[in-house]
Amino acid sequence: MSIDAKIIIAYTHLGTTAEFLRRIMAENVLKVVACVSSGEKVLSLVRKYKPDFLVLDSALTGVCGLDILRQISAQIEDRPFIIMYCEKQNDIYWQLAYRYSADLILEKPADPAGLIEKIYTYLTSKQAPICIDDCDFTSRCLEVKVTKVLYTLGLPPNFKGFHYLRHALILVAQDSEKLFSVTKILYSQIAEQFGVSNRSVEHSIQTAIQSIWNSCNFENLKEALGFTINTNQSPTNVEFISLLSDAIRLNMI
Structure with a gap:
């Protein structure tokens, strides 16, 4: 399956997980347009590239994941589908993240194959008719x-x-x-x-x-x-x- 979608990866361990995600996504024709580890750069990159997806670490340096969600929700009209990674399930944190417009929350460590499957599922479901089987x-x-x-x-x-x-x-x-x-x-x-x-x-x-x-x-x-x-x-x-x-x-x- 070939998909043309732009993705920004904002992840703390840029040299390992983000690069791994970049390679996997490139093989599946999913274009990573930026990789960052600083939360201060995320909003400007979203404005610049207008990505379809944002992979967001909850524990970025500079600006935390929740603050980035607030900024995007308040300032970006055509926002990307946001996938947030957290250290472990925290019901209160997850509730706040969903409230601030996270679309999907996953536990660390990131699973590239699983992430791509979820992206495929989302893109496929967008093309489905309103009433689905x-x-x-x-x-x-x-x-x-x-x-x-x-x-x-x-x-x-x-x-x-x-x-x-x-x-x-x-x-x-x-x-x-x-x-x-x-x-x-x-x-x-x-x-x-x-x-x-x-x-x-x-x-x-x-x-x-x-x-x-x-x-x-x-x-x-x-x-x-x-x-x-x-x-x-x-x-x-x-x-x-x-x-x-x-x-x-x-x-x-």
Whole structure:
């Protein structure tokens, strides 16, 4: 597969990882237009080259990754797809990064082959029709999209039901038939993965949805779902999962 896309790599270890990424991308016709290790240069390079992608280290010298995200979000109208690398999963940091318009967050060390696969997936999905089949989804793309939506709706990642609800949305977006047997199939599959009971999954998801309903800006919820909703009563687990997973499948988000 041949792709013509410009990429800037802003990474701390310029002599190793960034050069490795440059070679791998060059073999796949992905053009790296700049490699830097200083955060102070990133904004000017984005303005100069107008890249399709920005690979961003969270721990650059001079200006940190979050500040760069803020600058790009505020000052760049046609911004690139931003892939940020962090040392390890930090829910609060990841939530802030997504809020400041990071499109994908990955843990260090960088995996060049995996990065290229994600870029291919993104570029391919941009060419897909609005309504896409289950087979066109990758679990990673779904996980990123669902995570960003839940953050937008104000559900804290340390909330017990966060991971259960996220997993449920991913499973239903991939296979809507699971909604026809929520207890036997959907809850059971999640319970087995997390080593808990079906009842615990159901209750935690219900609590998470109630938390969203009690604290959410309903304009954000309307934007996420794509249509006006009845705000007088919180939805059931099945109703909420169905509405949100459908919105994700139809690329409303």
